[in-house]
Amino acid sequence: MSQSQKPVKTNNNMLPDILNTSRETGISYTKTFNESLCEGYHFEIIDYIKRAGSRSIYYYKTEHSLLITHFYSSRVHILDLETGKLRWFDHHGTTVRSVCVCNQEIVTTSWDGSVHVTSFESLEPRLILTEKDMGRCPDAAISPENESVFSYSYDSDKNPLLNSNTVREWDLTDGKLKRKLQLPGTHLSSRRCGYCTVFNNRLFVVSNSGHLHIYNSTTGILLAEDFYNDQLQSLCLLPAFNLLAVAGSEGNIYLCDLLGRRILQKRKVHLHDISQLLVHPDKPEIMISISFDGTMKVWKLPELELLAWVDASSDRLWTVTNVNDLLICGGDEEETSIWDIKNLSCPVLKAKLVFSDESYAFLPGGSDSFYTNNQSIMQVRRNEDGTLVEGQLAEYLLNTACDLRILKDLFSPENNDLSKFRLTNKGLLQIPQ
Amino acid sequence: MNTKNLPDYYPVYKDLADRMNTNHSDQKQKDLSPQPQPPESDPSISPVMLNAEEITDLALKHGFSPFQTVILLLKNAFEGHVFLTYQIRPDQLFSQGTILFQTKPEFMLLSFYKDLDQYKPGILESWKLLQGKALCLSGINFDLMIQTIIVNHVIRMPVSLFSLYDIRSFSDILSVNQQAMDQQFEMVLSGESALGEYEFIRRVNFIYAEKYKEFVHQLSMKEGVFLHYQRKLALALYPNIKTEEELDDLMYKKLVEEQVNRKYYDMEKSDAANQLDPVISNRIRKLQNKTKGLYRSVSKNCSEIHSASDGENNFPELNNVFLEANIIYNEYVSNYSDALLQYMRMLLLLSEVVILRKNKGYAITDNLQLISEFNRKEVLPKEDLKSVKRDLDSSLASYRMKSLTDYKMKFVMDDDFTDIHNHFLQKQMDFIDQQIIQIQKDIKEVLKMKSDVSISKTSKNQ
Numbered sequence: 099m100s101q102s103q104k105p106v107k108t109n110n111n112m113l114p115d116i117l118n119t120s121r122e123t124g125i126s127y128t129k130t131f132n133e134s135l136c137e138g139y140h141f142e143i144i145d146y147i148k149r150a151g152s153r154s155i156y157y158y159k160t161e162h163s164l165l166i167t168h169f170y171s172s173r174v175h176i177l178d179l180e181t182g183k184l185r186w187f188d189h190h191g192t193t194v195r196s197v198c199v200c201n202q203e204i205v206t207t208s209w210d211g212s213v214h215v216t217s218f219e220s221l222e223p224r225l226i227l228t229e230k231d232m233g234r235c236p237d238a239a240i241s242p243e244n245e246s247v248f249s250y251s252y253d254s255d256k257n258p259l260l261n262s263n264t265v266r267e268w269d270l271t272d273g274k275l276k277r278k279l280q281l282p283g284t285h286l287s288s289r290r291c292g293y294c295t296v297f298n299n300r301l302f303v304v305s306n307s308g309h310l311h312i313y314n315s316t317t318g319i320l321l322a323e324d325f326y327n328d329q330l331q332s333l334c335l336l337p338a339f340n341l342l343a344v345a346g347s348e349g350n351i352y353l354c355d356l357l358g359r360r361i362l363q364k365r366k367v368h369l370h371d372i373s374q375l376l377v378h379p380d381k382p383e384i385m386i387s388i389s390f391d392g393t394m395k396v397w398k399l400p401e402l403e404l405l406a407w408v409d410a411s412s413d414r415l416w417t418v419t420n421v422n423d424l425l426i427c428g429g430d431e432e433e434t435s436i437w438d439i440k441n442l443s444c445p446v447l448k449a450k451l452v453f454s455d456e457s458y459a460f461l462p463g464g465s466d467s468f469y470t471n472n473q474s475i476m477q478v479r480r481n482e483d484g485t486l487v488e489g490q491l492a493e494y495l496l497n498t499a500c501d502l503r504i505l506k507d508l509f510s511p512e513n514n515d516l517s518k519f520r521l522t523n524k525g526l527l528q529i530p531q
Numbered sequence: 532m533n534t535k536n537l538p539d540y541y542p543v544y545k546d547l548a549d550r551m552n553t554n555h556s557d558q559k560q561k562d563l564s565p566q567p568q569p570p571e572s573d574p575s576i577s578p579v580m581l582n583a584e585e586i587t588d589l590a591l592k593h594g595f596s597p598f599q600t601v602i603l604l605l606k607n608a609f610e611g612h613v614f615l616t617y618q619i620r621p622d623q624l625f626s627q628g629t630i631l632f633q634t635k636p637e638f639m640l641l642s643f644y645k646d647l648d649q650y651k652p653g654i655l656e657s658w659k660l661l662q663g664k665a666l667c668l669s670g671i672n673f674d675l676m677i678q679t680i681i682v683n684h685v686i687r688m689p690v691s692l693f694s695l696y697d698i699r700s701f702s703d704i705l706s707v708n709q710q711a712m713d714q715q716f717e718m719v720l721s722g723e724s725a726l727g728e729y730e731f732i733r734r735v736n737f738i739y740a741e742k743y744k745e746f747v748h749q750l751s752m753k754e755g756v757f758l759h760y761q762r763k764l765a766l767a768l769y770p771n772i773k774t775e776e777e778l779d780d781l782m783y784k785k786l787v788e789e790q791v792n793r794k795y796y797d798m799e800k801s802d803a804a805n806q807l808d809p810v811i812s813n814r815i816r817k818l819q820n821k822t823k824g825l826y827r828s829v830s831k832n833c834s835e836i837h838s839a840s841d842g843e844n845n846f847p848e849l850n851n852v853f854l855e856a857n858i859i860y861n862e863y864v865s866n867y868s869d870a871l872l873q874y875m876r877m878l879l880l881l882s883e884v885v886i887l888r889k890n891k892g893y894a895i896t897d898n899l900q901l902i903s904e905f906n907r908k909e910v911l912p913k914e915d916l917k918s919v920k921r922d923l924d925s926s927l928a929s930y931r932m933k934s935l936t937d938y939k940m941k942f943v944m945d946d947d948f949t950d951i952h953n954h955f956l957q958k959q960m961d962f963i964d965q966q967i968i969q970i971q972k973d974i975k976e977v978l979k980m981k982s983d984v985s986i987s988k989t990s991k992n993q
Contacts, residue, residue, distance in 0.1 A: 131963070135955065180924065181927075181928035182928070497938060500937065503932055
C-alpha cells in the first residue's frame with residue numbers, strides 16, 4: 099500500500115510517524131513486478147512425485163554444502179548452498195543411515211552393513227569397509243586426527259548368538275581393520291539402536307543394551323561402564339560443562355559427568371524415543387533434542403532449561419544439524435524443515451526442503467517464490483479457490499517464481515537483510531543486465 | 532556488445548585449405564602458366580574428416596612443421612570427439628562454436644579434455660608415424676608437447692600462427708614433475724568450464740536483449756528513473772528537508788559523496804588485493820602478465836579501427852572486439868580465480884579476432900606470444916587449487932543469478948513463450964510507470980506535510 103492511500107497523522111511529534119509510514123511505503127515499492135505477478139498463487143510439489151524423507155543431514159562448512167541421506171532412498175545427495183547445484187551417488191545397496199565428511203571425503207554408513215569413503219570432489223568411492231559378519235551399520239565416528247573411523251553395527255543381524263552390538267576401528271588411510279570391540283551387555287529387546295563418538299582419546303558408546311561404555315580409543319581398554327535401563331540411542335558431549343548427555347527410547351535425557359560415573363540429572367522430556375542430541379557449535383550452552391514424537395526442543399545448559407519447542411513433524415524425526423543460526427531437521431516425513439533460531443526462545447519455520455531422485459525443491463514459508471533444479475516437479479494453484487493452474491500460464495508463473503536467490507540468501511553466512519538487498523540490486527526488477 | 536557470432540574455433544580443414552591456397556598462389560606467382568586445378572576442388576580441403584595418417588601425409592606434403600602437424604592431430608581428435616559425442620561436423624563446429632547452446636549447455640573443449648586419455652594413445656601412434664616420416668624428431672618429450680599445447684589453449688587457433696615455433700623446446704632432457712603437470716591440466720579444465728559457463732550466461736543475456744529489445748531498453752531506463760525517485764523519497768525524510776530545492780541540493784550532495792566513496796572503495800579493494808599472500812599475489816601477477824600479452828595481441832589485431840577517420844566504422848566486429856578487450860582488461864581482479872577467468876576470456880577474444888581476420892583475409896599481426904612457459908615443476912598446495920574452483924563456482928553462480936539466466940533461458944530457448952512474455956513485459960512497463968507516478972506523489976506529500984508542520988510550529992511559537 100502506498101503512502102497516499104494511508105491516512106497520515108499530523109501532530110507536533112510528526113517525524114516518527116512519517117518515518118514509520120514511509121518505511122512501509124518503501125516496502126511496497128520494493129515489491130518487484132514478478133512478486134506482484136505471483137501474488138494470489140502458491141507453488142507446491144506435484145502429488146505423485148516420490149519424496150525421499152531424510153535420515154541424516156550433515157553441513158559441510160568448508161564447501162558450504164548440505165549432505166543428505168534418506169529414509170526412502172539409498173541415494174546420497176550433496177547440495178551446494180552457494181550455487182544450488184545438486185550432485186549425488188548411489189554406492190550403497192540400501193538406505194544410508196549416517197553421513198559426515200573428513201579429509202575432503204564423505205563417510206557414509208548403511209543398512210547394507212558397510213562404511214563407504216567417497217571423494218567429495220569426484221564422488222568416486224575410495225574405500226568400502228566391511229566384514230562378512232558386519233550387520234546393519236547406523237553410525238560411524240571419526241577420530242579427532244581423522245586417521246580412523248569407528249563403525250557401529252548390529253552384528254546380531256548375521257549372528258543371532260551375539261547379545262550386543264559391535265564397534266570396529268578402521269584405518270582411514272588403507273581401510274584396514276584395526277580393532278573390533280564387542281560391546282558388553284545384552285540387548286534389552288529386539289529393537290536395535292546405538293551411537294558412538296570420540297573425544298579426548300576416549301570412545302563413548304551407547305547401546306540398546308542400556309549401557310554407556312567409555313573406552314580408551316587408542317588401546318581399546320574399557321574405562322567406564324554405566325547402565326541406564328533404557329535403550330540408548332543418542333549421546334552428546336558437553337565439554338564446556340564437563341558433562342555428557344545421553345538419551346533413548348524412554349524419552350529421557352540423562353546428564354552425567356564426562357567420566358560416565360555419576361548421573362546428575364534425569365528428565366523425561368519427550369513422549370517417545372529421542373533420536374538425536376546436538377550442541378550448537380557456536381553456543382555451547384544450547385542443546386537441541388529431536389524425537390520420534392515429532393518435536394524439536396531447545397535446551398539451555400547446564401540447567402536443562404527448556405527454552406522452546408516446536409512441532410517439527412507429524413512423524414518421527416531422525417536428524418538435526420545446524421547451518422549458522424538455522425536448524426535443519428528431518429525424518430520419516432517427506433519434507434525437511436529449516437528453522438531460524440536467532441531468537442532461541444522462538445524458533446521460526448523458514449522453509450522446507452524436499453528431495454526426489456535427481457531433483458529438489460526449496461519452499462520458503464510466507465513467500466511467493468521457491469527454488470527447484472527441476473520445474474517439472476512443481477505445480478501452481480490459485481490461492482482463492484485452490485484450483486490448479488495449467489498450460490502456458492502455469493509454466494510462466496513457475497519460471498517467474500523460481501529464484502535461486504532465496505536459497506542462497508537463507509543459507510548465506512551474512513544472512514542478508516532482504517530489503518537491503520532489494521534496494522541495491524537492480525536485477526530484482528527483472529531488467530536484463 | 533556482440534562478439535557472440537564470431538567463430539571461436541578454427542577447424543583442420545580450414546587450416547589445410549589455407550596452406551593449399553597459399554602454396555597455390557605462391558606457385559602461381561612463380562609460374563604464370565595456367566594451374567591444372569584450383570585448391571577448392573581438392574576433396575581433402577572440403578569439410579570432411581580425415582584420419583590421422585591422411586592428415587600427417589597432407590601436413591608433410593604441404594610443408595607444415597612437425598609441431599603444427601601435432602596441433603592438427605590434436606584438433607582432429609577434438610573434431611572426432613565432437614562428431615562422435617554431439618554429431619556435429621567440423622564445418623558446423625566452425626559456424627556454431629564450441630559451446631552447445633541448450634538448456635543444459637555442453638562445453639565441447641572441456642568434454643574433449645576430460646576424455647583426452649582415450650585419444651592420447653592414438654595421437655601418440657600418429658606421432659610415431661610422423662617421427663618415421665620427418666627427420667630429426669628424436670629426443671622430443673611427447674607428453675610435454677601435448678601438455679604445452681593444452682595449457683596454452685592453442686587448439687582454438689589457426690595452426691599457421693605456430694609455423695616458427697621450435698619443436699626442440701620440448702626436449703626430453705627438460706625435467707618435469709607429473710603432479711605439477713596434472714595440476715596444470717586440472718587448472719585448464721577449471722578454466723574451460725568457467726569460460727563455458729561465463730559465455731553461456733553472456734549469450735543468454737545477449738539473445739534475450741535482442742529478442743525483447745522493444746521492452747528491454749525502455750524498462751532499463753524506467754528502472755533507472757524509479758531508483759532515482761526511491762532515493763529521493765528516502766532523502767525527503769531527512770529532518771531538515773522541507774522543499775523541493777532543498778531536496779535537489781541534498782540529492783546532488785549525496786551524489787558527489789557517493790562518487791567520492793566509490794573511489795575510496797576502489798582504493799580499498801586494490802589494497803585488499805595487495806594484502807594477499809605474497810606467493811598467491813605473485814601467481815596472480817604472472818597470470819595477469821599473460822593476460823596483458825594477450826590484450827596487446829588483440830589490440831594489435833584491431834589496429835584498423837585506430838586508422839579509421841572520425842565517424843567511420845568500417846570494422847564493426849573489430850571495434851566490438853577492441854571495446855570488449857578493454858572491458859576485460861580493466862576489470863578488477865581480487866583473487867586467482869578472477870585472474871584465471873579474465874585470462875580465459877581474453878584468450879577467447881584473441882582466438883575470435885584471429886579467426887575473424889583469417890576469414891576476412893586480413894593479415895594477422897605476427898609475433899603473437901601464444902606459447903609461454905608454464906609451471907612444470909612446482910606443486911601447488913591442494914587447498915589453493917580447491918579454493919580457485921570454489922571461487923570460480925561462487926562468482927559464476929552470482930553472475931548467473933544477477934543476470935537472471937535461469938529465468939531468461941525459457942524465453943530465449945522456447946519460442947512458444949515469446950508472445951506471453953511480451954504480454955507480461957508490457958504489463959511490467961505499466962507496473963513501473965504506476966510505481967513512478969506513485970512515488971512522485973509521495974515525495975510531494977512528504978514535503979508538503981513537513982512544511983505544514985513547520986508553519987504550524989512557527990505560528991504556535993508566535
